Amino acid sequence: MKAKSIKGVSLEELKVGLQDSIQDGFSPTLAFVFASVMLDREAIRTLFSEANISVFGATTNGEFIDEETEKGSAAILLLDLNPDFFEIYYADFDQDNYRRTAQILSEKGQARFPEVGFMLATSHAATDGEQVLMGLRDSCGDQIKAFGGAAGDQYAFKETFVFSDHWESDRGMVLLAIDETKVKMEGIATCGWKAIGTERTVTKSEGNHVYTIDDIPALDITVKFGGIENATEENANLMVEIAANFPLQLQREKGDPVMRPGLVIDWTDRSFYTSGTVPQGSKVRFSLPPDWDVMEKVVQGVKTLKDTKMPEADALVVFSCAGRILSLGPLMSEELEGIKNVWNVPMAGMFSNAELARATGGNLEMHNLTTCTVALKEI
Template structure:
């Protein structure tokens, strides 16, 4: 008999022709697909990849993005494609896209938030967002979606990557390859959907005062150029010919932490800087007058955060077993864990999932809003568990 609801994952290594078809065939294990999710390396031939998948996916709506590395049940990979499929009448799913997102991220969030189905018979809902993390202050995207949906519908997702080049990320919608876009899927379900989130970073050194900033750009810290103060706190000299990729690799394991009124630190991913004006760019707003710290983590703290996020997502399923999990894992955590550590992390996620399939990617920022307005995170693991 056709199952009421199902979730399956397929993956294929390599960037040659046929990788999309192989991944989709592994994931399309039953009929009535409701949504196809694609997470893939930016080195893929993206138009060809979409043609392969769309030709075999029975017309199901598709969203996806490029990554900083792909996650599947069998483990993490680079230069691969991962496909996850939701299916069955237990789900109702609609998709939406907002282009030119950097012009008004709040408007983009409000636009795509309208795709969440209103189905009284499917009471569990979530808005899944995949965004261009290089397009500006991603908290504005969350504010826009929250303004439409309010507190009743949680938000989850992540920002596309480009293998840490910090130049151009791509978002996928149907048969379109986009950049500077937000793609979304509004999911309504007859069984619970659980979100878990945790980062595992801690403060080091003395705090710094943000003395000039605008949006997601920090111009001065302690009344000195932001890049200079940041590197001084790390005890680093700037080499000749330094560039965005050099700065991004340093920032990968040394993000900024901001104190919130709740006492919890929010982590800000440094996406780059302007070496002429000596400013830093972050993935979300850093307010004037804020106290910030350099943050650091180690394998132990990062893996403990993995366990906490996964168990938190399962706790929201009201005792039901998961059909599957989606993992949005910051590329900075990958930098801390290293090649062996990320394999250990995915093994731990799969173990906690009790054999349910896992899909996801390494992100440039993570979205998880369950309560309150703030829902954009950096250097964090966000997990969506599907019952």
């Protein structure tokens, strides 16, 4: 399988990039399209559909094809994969039926291919990524291979989109089913944030609404731990500081912990809403602000994936949390360059609102502050 990556800030640039890519006889059939919400998605979809290229698309908080990160552009990975080896499914969510929708779509993929793996993207901030992954497990079993992310909108947190050739949705999912007898797919989700202090108990929560930790309001205990000043409603940057630097690490019975940063504060009781479910009674630890080791751990994890499961790859797709670039700033390019250099093949990716992948040594999870790297190789 041959792959090429292109990028552009306008439809004209993308047209030129596509034309340049096919000058040597390259004939792409599949495009991963990670695009700013500000771009004309209908025109982009038409560009590829008229070229008979299937589209797996999502809007972003930023995008990249190599180590250079962009905003307001489209980053696209083109593959000349045999159309018999993949299928794209999509659907709108109706009345929060995330689990059932994912189950129905993945059942189609399972019926299409004897050994199937998935890549997926979801839209809308209220979408429960954990329920989506449960739907995949319902149809395909606990060991199903699945990787993806939640669409972004340049940090506005208002309206995100997933799309394919002739469809888009601000409250839906797009699912790429891959025949794993023809295409090998392996991935890894790594965070790198270090935990500190003793385990604490979530003493009151409902879903992703965390009221108290050790019987102390969630905001108050987090602010005390982080030594944060000016923890008032007037501080517009408070939640960004908490989410990016002091996320909760939700402990699991097996595998790595899952990051659960606070995103929205309820000032009536100083509780907050996290990115995903935090069960009452669960154990959490706080995190240290990130340092250079955070990036080194991600790159080392990708190197281990190559050494143990994926010695060769044709292409890379990366879903990296939007919170990572907020925390790491310009250093984010170092992490992306490190990932790219492991296989040195075409790559494209996005900064997402959440990452969907199996935790190291654990279950399929909805992650945050995590980089999910997916390697593809035609067999």
